[in-house]
Amino acid sequence: MDYVLLAAVAIKVTLIVVICIAIVPIMTWVERRGAGVLQMRLGPNRVGPFGLFQPVADGLKFFFKEDLLPPFANRPVFVMAPFVAMAAAICALAVIPFGSVLTVLGRKIPLVIADVDAGVLLLLAASSMGVYGIIMAGWSSNNKYSQYGGLRSSAQIISYELALGLAVIAVLVLSGTLRPTAIVIQQAESWWNVLYLPLGFLLLLISGFAETNRLPFDLPEAESELVGGYHTEYSSMKFSMFFMAEYLNMVVSACLLVTLYLGGYAVPGFIRNALGLSGNWLAAAEVATFFAKVFFFLWLFVWVRWTLPRFRFDQLMHIGWKILIPLGFLNVIWAALLVVWGVRS
Amino acid sequence: MLVFFVVAAVAVGAALVVVIHRNPVIQALSLVVFLLAVAGVFVLLNAQFLAALQVIIYAGAIVVLITFVIMLLNLGPEARGGPGIPTLLIAFLLGALLIGVLGRAGLTFEPLAANTPVSPDGVLPHAPGYGSVGAFGRALFSTYFYPFEAVSLAIVAALTGAVLLAKRKLED
Numbered sequence: 291m292d293y294v295l296l297a298a299v300a301i302k303v304t305l306i307v308v309i310c311i312a313i314v315p316i317m318t319w320v321e322r323r324g325a326g327v328l329q330m331r332l333g334p335n336r337v338g339p340f341g342l343f344q345p346v347a348d349g350l351k352f353f354f355k356e357d358l359l360p361p362f363a364n365r366p367v368f369v370m371a372p373f374v375a376m377a378a379a380i381c382a383l384a385v386i387p388f389g390s391v392l393t394v395l396g397r398k399i400p401l402v403i404a405d406v407d408a409g410v411l412l413l414l415a416a417s418s419m420g421v422y423g424i425i426m427a428g429w430s431s432n433n434k435y436s437q438y439g440g441l442r443s444s445a446q447i448i449s450y451e452l453a454l455g456l457a458v459i460a461v462l463v464l465s466g467t468l469r470p471t472a473i474v475i476q477q478a479e480s481w482w483n484v485l486y487l488p489l490g491f492l493l494l495l496i497s498g499f500a501e502t503n504r505l506p507f508d509l510p511e512a513e514s515e516l517v518g519g520y521h522t523e524y525s526s527m528k529f530s531m532f533f534m535a536e537y538l539n540m541v542v543s544a545c546l547l548v549t550l551y552l553g554g555y556a557v558p559g560f561i562r563n564a565l566g567l568s569g570n571w572l573a574a575a576e577v578a579t580f581f582a583k584v585f586f587f588l589w590l591f592v593w594v595r596w597t598l599p600r601f602r603f604d605q606l607m608h609i610g611w612k613i614l615i616p617l618g619f620l621n622v623i624w625a626a627l628l629v630v631w632g633v634r635s
Numbered sequence: 636m637l638v639f640f641v642v643a644a645v646a647v648g649a650a651l652v653v654v655i656h657r658n659p660v661i662q663a664l665s666l667v668v669f670l671l672a673v674a675g676v677f678v679l680l681n682a683q684f685l686a687a688l689q690v691i692i693y694a695g696a697i698v699v700l701i702t703f704v705i706m707l708l709n710l711g712p713e714a715r716g717g718p719g720i721p722t723l724l725i726a727f728l729l730g731a732l733l734i735g736v737l738g739r740a741g742l743t744f745e746p747l748a749a750n751t752p753v754s755p756d757g758v759l760p761h762a763p764g765y766g767s768v769g770a771f772g773r774a775l776f777s778t779y780f781y782p783f784e785a786v787s788l789a790i791v792a793a794l795t796g797a798v799l800l801a802k803r804k805l806e807d
């Protein structure tokens with residue numbers, strides 16, 4: 291048993307979870323300031339420089355709020371729901387490669403928590419568990435608004451998971467492997483998958499918005515119709531955990547897009563040659579590249595949220611079943627044709 | 636071994652809740668726990684691909700649909716009388732049959748020796764790449780091709796039936 295490798299795994303797990311949770315307060319700040327910019331106003335600017343400490347103030351406020359439990363709620367399910375939502379989001383991060391290898395004390399440490407054969411499938415499996423948090427919250431609250439939110443959410447997530455799955459399958463057909471690290475290396479050696487499958491990229495992006503319940507697909511928490519949606523009855527840190535789960539899902543969605551379609555952590559060759567990067571410097575540059583791409587998509591989520599209005603529910607179902615899924619099949623056929631023509635090899 | 640017993644205990648406990656509990660939503664949620672535990676058993680058998688599929692298809696899609704329908708119809712706790720004597724008798728006979736078959740399989744089970752000849756398609760345990768996606772796909776589309784196609788046909792039949800039933804209701 292090599293204790294250095296064991297410690298490395300423990301440190302990797304801790305670091306990745308901490309970094310991804312730390313993205314949440316940063317994103318709440320970006321979201322509110324971004325909303326300010328897009329609506330030509332200032333946004334929160336009183337707590338600290340540029341309002342940077344606003345998330346800290348919000349976090350403290352959540353800790354000191356009373357934790358209400360509705361009297362007719364189903365207690366165990368009500369308490370467990372936010373944990374399920376958050377655990378599912380964190381699990382999905384386990385198979386995402388953040389970089390190639392780091393050399394510490396003469397040992398090569400891969401910068402991915404679990405490099406498994408069926409990695410992409412495990413990611414889909416973990417993220418498909420997230421809907422249970424919302425369903426459990428909606429049902430156990432014993433509140434009609436929560437119930438509607440939970441129902442809408444499960445219908446929406448089932449519908450868009452199909453389009454998302456088809457967009458992922460196209461990449462798997464093209465690359466012939468389910469291992470995320472192998473998919474990234476293939477893209478580094480030829481071109482990014484988005485150039486071969488532009489349609490698939492769009493499908494994954496759109497269904498990413500739907501899967502994370504973000505505008506224009508945020509019907510499960512449409513505040514003008516449902517008060518707060520599935521988390522109407524939640525307060526204090528339990529509400530905060532749903533909030534964090536939503537942002538973590540955005541991070542997972544962005545990581546999936548970057549890994550499958552945009553070359554993952556790979557540093558473009560001309561930059562690597564220009565700076566003469568190698569060894570651990572290259573690994574650091576790879577992690578930086580990965581997070582730069584992820585942050586672009588997180589910004590895109592914010593940008594779209596404050597730009598587009600919400601869909602009606604029938605429009606949502608129409609787009610999901612009658613437009614995205616047929617396009618998804620077309621995209622898979624296109625990927626198969628590319629393989630037959632030998633475009634990639 | 637310890638992990639197996641923990642996972643198995645969770646599976647059996649969750650399965651019992653599915654059968655005994657009277658609240659349909661709790662039953663559906665326990666079914667999810669049970670399916671996840673079975674996926675855990677698959678991982679212990681080195682069949683990660685199967686485990687991932689189990690979670691995506693059963694826990695992630697089918698039970699979500701079941702829960703959706705339960706919530707849409709807003710079913711309360713089940714009001715049921717005790718099952719009749721014939722039902723109980725059939726249940727007892729089937730249960731005894733299942734326990735008999737499984738018990739016989741468990742008693743006569745011999746672990747494969749380490750030097751068991753390895754089949755080229757990686758179907759047998761201990762083959763290199765056993766349980767991987769490649770081995771799984773090759774076995775599915777060569778050795779088990781006809782059963783696989785038969786199952787596809789059954790699913791198409793079920794789909795057609797569902798469409799027919801839905802259409803008829805609309806015309807009435």
